[in-house]
Amino acid sequence: MKHFFNRRENIVTEALDGLLLTGRPGRLARLDSYPAIKVILRADWDRSRVAVLSGGGAGHEPSHAGFVGKGMLTAAVSGEIFASPSVDAVLTAIRAVTGPQGCLLIVKNYTGDRLNFGLAAEMARAEGLKVEMVIVADDIALPDFAQPRGVAGTLFVHKIAGFFAERGDSLEDVAAAAAAAAHEIISLGVALSTCSIPGQLQEARLGAEEGELGLGIHGEPGVERIAVQTSGKIVEIMTERLVAVLPGTGDYALLINNLGAVPPLEMSLIAHDVLKSSLASRVKLIVGPSPMMTALNMNGFSLSLIRLDAEREAALVAAVEPHAWVPPVTRHEIVVLPAPAPLIGKATGPASQNxxxxxxxxxxxxxxxxxxxxxxxxxxxxxxxxxxxxxxxxxxxxxxxxxxxxxxxxxxxxxxxxxxxxxxxxxxxxxxxxxxxxxxxxxxxxxxxxxxxxxxxxxxxxxxxxxxxxxxxxxxxxxxxxxxxxxxxxxxxxxxxxxxxxxxxxxxxxxxxxxxxxxxxxxxxxxxxxxxxxxxxxxxxxxxxxxxxxxxxxxxxxx
The missing domain is CATH 1.25.40.340 (DhaL domain)
Incomplete structure (x- = not known):
């Protein structure tokens, strides 16, 4: 697989600087700790409210730095591609954004992230900073796995926590809302090919007629191989498994996430299939289809659901500064209007003879x-x-x-x-x-x-x-x-x-x-x-x- 890059060692820092250079001036900044410590934060942050911090390995763009801004994340700390940021990096980010109101860490359920963010949180507390941590484990692909992975559903937690923090809620309330949201998110992904890391050989794990259900956002193996088939059939498999673990009642928000390499045409077709499936009647809000938490160039997509209540719905639809967040729309039917009659190009008068x-x-x-x-x-x-x-x-x-x-x-x-x-x-x-x-x-x-x-x-x-x-x-x-x-x-x-x-x-x-x-x-x-x-x-x-x-x-x- 071919990639655009200069030196493998500089991919992440150059990409983050590209984000800063193309963003609106004065909105985002980075700490001067490059390249070892890569932290993107709000340039206008005054520490008067609870800070919301997330991050992880690079390769999931626009996550995580793309969601830094008013109404969502206060800062994002990045590691190298698919590698958790170091304890020092996380601790530096905490120090940079945490004021008297404290800081909430939102962490995906991977061992490296849990350990590094967790140790940084403990060290920050020892310094007298108020820090809480919420772990997101939304992947249902491996039902018997003791520690489900955190995948694209994490974005719901970013949005909800960011809303309550921006509103001025206390750290305890922001953390409680984030933890409750994380507990009620489910996600499932599918891919027709795994991802390719720049500068490394791509693993040819899947055959020409094979896809994989439930693989992770770092290319980890999924729960099972499936035959390449129509989009409708693949969506049917996924929605049946998602519906099976949903409670019997309640409305949900749906995130349709592009894992990196699915063309927009196909993502719209996938959205059509999902919204015509057995899952559709449970969906009230739709986010996407859009690449929001990718796995480099993985040719796949994921579906995430979160149960709605009045406060979560208000949090999800509230306007935010980051453009990477796609505003939700309410599920609706297609509007069909009558086509206008041609004004010219066909006879406008009755048949006549000459x-x-x-x-x-x-x-x-x-x-x-x-x-x-x-x-x-x-x-x-x-x-x-x-x-x-x-x-x-x-x-x-x-x-x-x-x-x-x-x-x-x-x-x-x-x-x-x-x-x-x-x-x-x-x-x-x-x-x-x-x-x-x-x-x-x-x-x-x-x-x-x-x-x-x-x-x-x-x-x-x-x-x-x-x-x-x-x-x-x-x-x-x-x-x-x-x-x-x-x-x-x-x-x-x-x-x-x-x-x-x-x-x-x-x-x-x-x-x-x-x-x-x-x-x-x-x-x-x-x-x-x-x-x-x-x-x-x-x-x-x-x-x-x-x-x-x-x-x-x-x-x-x-x-």
Whole structure:
């Protein structure tokens, strides 16, 4: 596994300084005891209230320093990655923040943390400081284990203790509230791969089709291996075990914690599965999904629950300064609003008839369908061989709706064609032509000039698509054709379109579309299929209006 770091010995101190450098000025500070003693504390702390101190090994970011701030932790003391801070470090932190009101230590139930924080607490008491300690043991993965691990549920205790301390409660009351909260938290995690420590080889403990249920936040083995399966199945396993140890009544707050490497997309999907599970009815407040107590880059997540009462709920929803704390939301249903009806892009008026318009539209569509094989053949030389099929799909879509088009109104006909192509044609060509016809419809309704409206459509299509004449696209035929139509007539437009399409066969570099990835050898001598389709369309219309339509479409355009 690859990592970003300079020297392994400096990872933690440099990361903590990065946190300080990117935080709001004047909010956080560190003691000058770096690098041996790493303590992050509130820069504004005046020791007038109970201090709340936590910490442990690094690698769980944003825990613990990320939760230092008004309303949560007063200070955090950090060890190296997954290593408890020393007794001296903890004692230094206690001395730095403890005033007459005392200090509460919140410790996860790991041997190193218990011993080092515990000895530091005793030494601080010997110095005359008021210190209490609460141990969090929320992991239910190992039910027969005498000392359950402290994991992400510890964050609930940080938040609750921080609330009561900020309110001005006594050390005894803050410690009692924290201890009671810790007693009523349960957590369970799962991972598809363990974590990787920078500068060390990663342990390949899990097979390609294995996950692990209940592993610790330092990569410790879990209670059992499970098969890699759907998120819903994994969540079902976890929620069944959590529900089994919940009391029969009461509301809970739920923390959905990313252990480090699960993408946000997957975390939202996991949240969906959890909130549709058997656990959901017990949940009142939701925190996350978010990385809050991670295990470096572990590809997993954990669920933590705490029973609510009025004071705990008030504590959890109270605003705090640290941005790493995600404000809880009340469980709610998804709000679904009706989608607005399209304003343009489909016919806005009733079906109407115009024999000439119907003749032109049906004739063009039938002619383009007949060119499907030839256009695919051209596209196969420089693309993925589907231009003919894409164009034919759009043409068929329009023919299917020909009886419902408002053919007596040119602007509405253009709008209806634009709306149809957006769904029937597909690909970037379908979107570009939908933009073309939709913009042309708007201009037609405003000016009443079809040549001008089509030029307006071209302008919008090239603006969004980015192609221009010379880029070897349909624009090479469409641009000169529409400009000739505006100042001449359909015959001149047809000749200009064909000339533009022919020129593309000499272009050996495409600057837009899929063929822009194709080399010179594959483009030379091959006309752009989109430009050819445009030329064929204009030539067909010119022949039709002059009475020369003999291309196989007479059954569609017969009087």
């Amino acid at each position: 024999p000439l318009t119907q003749k032109v539209v049906t004739g063009i569509c039938a002619h383009l369908i007949s060119l499907e094989t030839e256009l695919n053949r051209l596209d196969a030389r420089a693309g993925d061989g589907d231009t003919g099929s894409t164009v034919a799909a759009g043409a068929r879509g329009i023919l299917e709706e020909i009886g419902s088009l408002p053919l007596a109104d040119t602007a509405e006909t253009l709008a209806a064609i634009g709306g149809n192509l957006a769904t029937s044609m597909g690909g970037s060509s379908g979107v570009l032509l939908s933009i073309f016809f939709t913009a042309a419809a708007k201009a037609m309704a405003r000016t009443g000039s079809l040549p001008g409206a089509l030029l307006a459509g071209l302008d919008r299509m090239t603006f969004y698509g980015g192609a221009k004449p010379g880029d070897r696209t349909m624009v090479d035929a469409l641009d000169p054709a529409l400009r000739s139509l505006a100042c001449g007539g359909i015959s001149e437009a047809a000749r200009a379109a064909r000339a533009g399409a022919t020129v593309t066969s000499a272009m050996t570099k495409a600057r837009a579309g899929r063929s822009s990835y194709v080399g010179k050898r594959d483009l030379e001598g091959v006309a752009d299929p989109g430009a050819v389709a445009v030329a064929e369309t204009f030539e067909f219309v010119a022949d039709l209006l002059s009475g020369k339509a003999t291309r196989g479409e007479t059954s569609f355009v017969a009087d």
